[in-house]
Amino acid sequence: MKERNEVILKTINRLLKEEKTERVIAVLGRLYPADAAEIVGSLDEEHQKAIFERWAPDQSASAFLELEEGDQVDIAENLTLNAISEILNEMPADDAADLVADLSGDLAENLLKSVRSEVETEIRALLKYGEDTAGGLMIPEAVTLKKNMTAEEAIDELRRMAPNVESIYYIFVINDENQLVGVVSLRDLIIAPASAMIKDIMNPDVIYVEATADQEETAKLISKYDLLALPVVDGDNHLLGVVTVDDVLDVVEDEATEDIYRLAGLTKEEKIASPVMDSFLKRVPWMVLNLGTAFLASSVVGLFEESISSVVTLAVFMPIVAGMGGNGGTQALAVTTRGIALGELELSSGLKALFKEGLIGLMIGLTTGLITAIVAFYWKGNVFLGLVLFLAMIINLLIAGLSGAGIPILLKRLGYDPALGSGIIITTFTDVFGFLAFLGLATFFLKYLI
Amino acid sequence: MKERNEVILKTINRLLKEEKTERVIAVLGRLYPADAAEIVGSLDEEHQKAIFERWAPDQSASAFLELEEGDQVDIAENLTLNAISEILNEMPADDAADLVADLSGDLAENLLKSVRSEVETEIRALLKYGEDTAGGLMIPEAVTLKKNMTAEEAIDELRRMAPNVESIYYIFVINDENQLVGVVSLRDLIIAPASAMIKDIMNPDVIYVEATADQEETAKLISKYDLLALPVVDGDNHLLGVVTVDDVLDVVEDEATEDIYRLAGLTKEEKIASPVMDSFLKRVPWMVLNLGTAFLASSVVGLFEESISSVVTLAVFMPIVAGMGGNGGTQALAVTTRGIALGELELSSGLKALFKEGLIGLMIGLTTGLITAIVAFYWKGNVFLGLVLFLAMIINLLIAGLSGAGIPILLKRLGYDPALGSGIIITTFTDVFGFLAFLGLATFFLKYLI
Numbered sequence: 001m002k003e004r005n006e007v008i009l010k011t012i013n014r015l016l017k018e019e020k021t022e023r024v025i026a027v028l029g030r031l032y033p034a035d036a037a038e039i040v041g042s043l044d045e046e047h048q049k050a051i052f053e054r055w056a057p058d059q060s061a062s063a064f065l066e067l068e069e070g071d072q073v074d075i076a077e078n079l080t081l082n083a084i085s086e087i088l089n090e091m092p093a094d095d096a097a098d099l100v101a102d103l104s105g106d107l108a109e110n111l112l113k114s115v116r117s118e119v120e121t122e123i124r125a126l127l128k129y130g131e132d133t134a135g136g137l138m139i140p141e142a143v144t145l146k147k148n149m150t151a152e153e154a155i156d157e158l159r160r161m162a163p164n165v166e167s168i169y170y171i172f173v174i175n176d177e178n179q180l181v182g183v184v185s186l187r188d189l190i191i192a193p194a195s196a197m198i199k200d201i202m203n204p205d206v207i208y209v210e211a212t213a214d215q216e217e218t219a220k221l222i223s224k225y226d227l228l229a230l231p232v233v234d235g236d237n238h239l240l241g242v243v244t245v246d247d248v249l250d251v252v253e254d255e256a257t258e259d260i261y262r263l264a265g266l267t268k269e270e271k272i273a274s275p276v277m278d279s280f281l282k283r284v285p286w287m288v289l290n291l292g293t294a295f296l297a298s299s300v301v302g303l304f305e306e307s308i309s310s311v312v313t314l315a316v317f318m319p320i321v322a323g324m325g326g327n328g329g330t331q332a333l334a335v336t337t338r339g340i341a342l343g344e345l346e347l348s349s350g351l352k353a354l355f356k357e358g359l360i361g362l363m364i365g366l367t368t369g370l371i372t373a374i375v376a377f378y379w380k381g382n383v384f385l386g387l388v389l390f391l392a393m394i395i396n397l398l399i400a401g402l403s404g405a406g407i408p409i410l411l412k413r414l415g416y417d418p419a420l421g422s423g424i425i426i427t428t429f430t431d432v433f434g435f436l437a438f439l440g441l442a443t444f445f446l447k448y449l450i
Numbered sequence: 451m452k453e454r455n456e457v458i459l460k461t462i463n464r465l466l467k468e469e470k471t472e473r474v475i476a477v478l479g480r481l482y483p484a485d486a487a488e489i490v491g492s493l494d495e496e497h498q499k500a501i502f503e504r505w506a507p508d509q510s511a512s513a514f515l516e517l518e519e520g521d522q523v524d525i526a527e528n529l530t531l532n533a534i535s536e537i538l539n540e541m542p543a544d545d546a547a548d549l550v551a552d553l554s555g556d557l558a559e560n561l562l563k564s565v566r567s568e569v570e571t572e573i574r575a576l577l578k579y580g581e582d583t584a585g586g587l588m589i590p591e592a593v594t595l596k597k598n599m600t601a602e603e604a605i606d607e608l609r610r611m612a613p614n615v616e617s618i619y620y621i622f623v624i625n626d627e628n629q630l631v632g633v634v635s636l637r638d639l640i641i642a643p644a645s646a647m648i649k650d651i652m653n654p655d656v657i658y659v660e661a662t663a664d665q666e667e668t669a670k671l672i673s674k675y676d677l678l679a680l681p682v683v684d685g686d687n688h689l690l691g692v693v694t695v696d697d698v699l700d701v702v703e704d705e706a707t708e709d710i711y712r713l714a715g716l717t718k719e720e721k722i723a724s725p726v727m728d729s730f731l732k733r734v735p736w737m738v739l740n741l742g743t744a745f746l747a748s749s750v751v752g753l754f755e756e757s758i759s760s761v762v763t764l765a766v767f768m769p770i771v772a773g774m775g776g777n778g779g780t781q782a783l784a785v786t787t788r789g790i791a792l793g794e795l796e797l798s799s800g801l802k803a804l805f806k807e808g809l810i811g812l813m814i815g816l817t818t819g820l821i822t823a824i825v826a827f828y829w830k831g832n833v834f835l836g837l838v839l840f841l842a843m844i845i846n847l848l849i850a851g852l853s854g855a856g857i858p859i860l861l862k863r864l865g866y867d868p869a870l871g872s873g874i875i876i877t878t879f880t881d882v883f884g885f886l887a888f889l890g891l892a893t894f895f896l897k898y899l900i
Contacts, residue, residue, distance in 0.1 A: 032657070034674045155605075159641050168637045169678075186636050187618045191609050207482070223703070224484045226696035228619075228678060245695050246676035249702060253673070256706030257788050263710065264784035265777060272789030276806055280813045283781055290777045291818050294770040295825065301766045308758075308765045315758045315765040316751045319881060320744040322769060326776075327715060327740045331733055334714035338707050339722030356726055363730045368741050375745065431769060 037066035061090035085114040097126035135211030138241035147199035151192040169228035262419035297431035304439035325396035325430030332404025361401020369393030384448035392438035487516035511540035535564040547576035585661030588691035597649035601642040619678035712869035747881035754889035775846035775880030782854025800859040811851020819843030834898035842888035
């Protein structure tokens with residue numbers, strides 16, 4: 001598929017050079033929107049503008065919404081107000097609202113005034129919800145039926161109204177107050193006898209989510225119950241819209257990227273293709289913060305300059321104690337944050353996880369401490385050096401396990417993202433306490449080490 | 451939903467104490483399979499056995515396949531051969547094959563002999579493909595039609611055959627050689643005029659995947675084209691089965707967990723609820739390997755014992771140079787591995803990514819090196835110490851950026867997982883070269899530092 005796109009891209013570049021924009025649009029129109037977006041996304045600004053301004057709105061909207069969010073904003077700012085509002089008219093309302101939320105206030109306001117009034121109403125309604133909630137993720141339309149209808153009547157009704165709805169996954173059954181009372185899958189509707197009543201084939205125990213719920217909770221429900229779409233309701237069980245599984249797939253990928261990035265001290269928005277200066281400006285504050293904590297660790301070492309000056313070998317072993325603590329802490333942190341993200345760790349079992357990671361830290365400290373002690377004894381010929389390293393490793397890996405599990409659990413309980421900043425706090429802990437334990441013990445046994 | 455399950459669990463525990471297993475089964479039967487699995491999964495082995503052995507196979511299969519893979523194996527080994535083979539008869543073939551693949555050879559072989567013969571054939575066919583390929587992920591059945599049929603005839607045909615198929619997402623159109631020639635969504639079928647011909651409403655440009663393709667590629671296609679299901683074909687375009695979006699959601703979550711774990715030096719299988727001894731045994735080899743590389747870094751420090759002995763302050767600044775290099779490398783590594791995982795980094799643009807990360811490393815090295823130099827100068831009053839730190843930080847962060855991007859790209863090009871082992875290699879690089887640069891430069895300028 002990728003190779004095919006590259007061949008098409010070459011053709012399109014040739015056609016653009018010959019200024020045959022209409023031909024380019026004809027070629028793009030025959031592709032899947034995702035492929036057309038991939039190709040248009042790799043063209044320069046001027047050609048993107050030329051294409052989107054002459055393309056039929058329904059087709060350009062399909063391709064436009066497959067672009068990366070950053071590219072969407074760049075192109076939208078570049079197009080005439082008329083061209084972008086025609087695209088917006090044809091986009092699913094959830095994607096349109098996400099785009100409007102990302103534009104500057106003035107442009108957003110002008111755009112909302114120039115789209116069709118029912119589109120404006122839908123977008124404004126969605127903008128009330130945060131981009132990261134079920135409400136922000138939903139398409140504010142659902143295929144609904146009443147329960148006193150036969151399967152055949154329902155199919156006829158669908159045939160009449162379906163062309164207006166982007167995709168049908170389930171049909172939701174509502175009462176006269178627009179409250180959700182059941183769900184029928186398209187499959188169940190088709191295989192039911194033509195005369196079966198909707199109320200008899202529907203499932204009255206509908207899985208739903210409230211509009212204000214977080215997108216992670218929404219994703220978990222769809223994943224747990226293997227759903228294609230999840231109905232979104234308000235506090236009184238009125239049906240507001242549906243979140244579809246393809247949006248949730250994006251959420252799961254985004255949340256995973258966010259976790260990996262936050263554990264490494266990066267912000268969510270950075271991409272492998274971001275410009276150097278953008279990446280630098282996003283990473284440097286974090287690195288300066290890291291530098292501050294590194295100075296903290298180094299000032300702990302400073303407390304023991306005298307001991308190091310009498311036994312220089314201590315400096316040789318410092319990286320081992322600190323490094324192993326950092327690694328142990330990172331392992332405990334990865335298991336704990338992932339457990340929280342996947343919903344496997346209930347907060348009530350936090351104490352159990354803390355105890356477990358402390359115990360594992362202790363066991364790893366014993367094992368690697370023993371190896372370190374033996375190597376140090378054979379290398380430097382001093383049994384007390386071995387003893388000091390053994391004890392320091394046990395203490396530091398215990399602290400690593402406890403902080404690696406405890407800090408994300410604590411952050412989560414305080415309402416913060418458990419991945420954000422955990423890494424830096426834990427490395428600071430293991431550096432500071434690692435040096436304190438190792439150099440403190442060495443100072444205590446100093447006369448045996450010289 | 452969670453609270454509801456806890457209330458039900460209490461009721462079930464009471465019923466189990468009173469040995470009313472039939473009542474328990476009645477309660478479980480009214481739940482969504484995912485909820486029933488959550489509850490059964492938290493019971494002890496004996497009760498799990500009692501429930502699964504008396505439960506109707508179709509219901510127990512639905513709950514069974516929602517259990518974690520590890521729990522499935524434990525329970526399967528515990529049940530009578532008869533009970534587990536009845537469950538297997540009712541499970542979708544892809545899940546059944548995954549379970550059989552995880553069981554011991556003897557048990558697996560006995561099971562395959564005791565299930566229905568068509569189930570055995572299906573499972574054996576799937577076992578040919580790796581668990582992590584499209585073939586291993588697919589359900590070996592698809593709803594197919596021929597193209598010379600009207601929409602109405604197609605719906606009648608579906609009504610006749612659909613009860614045998616787990617879920618219908620798309621209807622695939624095949625020719626007389628069982629080759630894939632088109633696809634029709636259920637929605638398009640329903641909204642088409644009753645007399646429309648399938649060949650006129652089908653999309654002949656089907657997105658498909660070969661059975662031997664990796665599960666990551668499969669997930670990327672479903673995600674890119676927003677599909678509900680992806681047809682799987684052999685080398686001659688014969689339709690073999692379909693991979694559904696709910697399986698892909700699990701793949702995306704698993705791959706993200708795998709990446710996070712591998713970056714932290716953990717194996718995929720570990721969970722927050724794994725027993726302490728399991729976790730310890732899985733983590734300790736990695737930590738011993740880490741210890742080896744830590745000794746490598748420490749032996750670099752050992753080369754400069756004399757310099758440290760004349761200027762003990764060097765020991766104080768060692769953690770800063772090494773720590774900042776490690777952090778910078780981790781940032782570059784996270785961006786690069788995630789870019790590879792999400793398909794944003796083509797191997798052809800690897801050199802560009804390498805250059806970018808090197809440049810960012812240089813810029814961060816300049817910034818944080820300057821800060822470190824100024825702080826060191828004010829703290830210790832020696833301008834040469836500042837200069838040495840400045841240069842060492844630039845060198846180390848350049849190396850951090852280059853290795854953070856270069857090592858995963860190299861691993862990927864050599865056909866390995868880019869996340870596996872990258873972290874440990876990069877930390878070793880930044881430790882070894884960080885100490886070498888800092889202590890080497892310090893030794894060169896030694897007479898100005900004393």
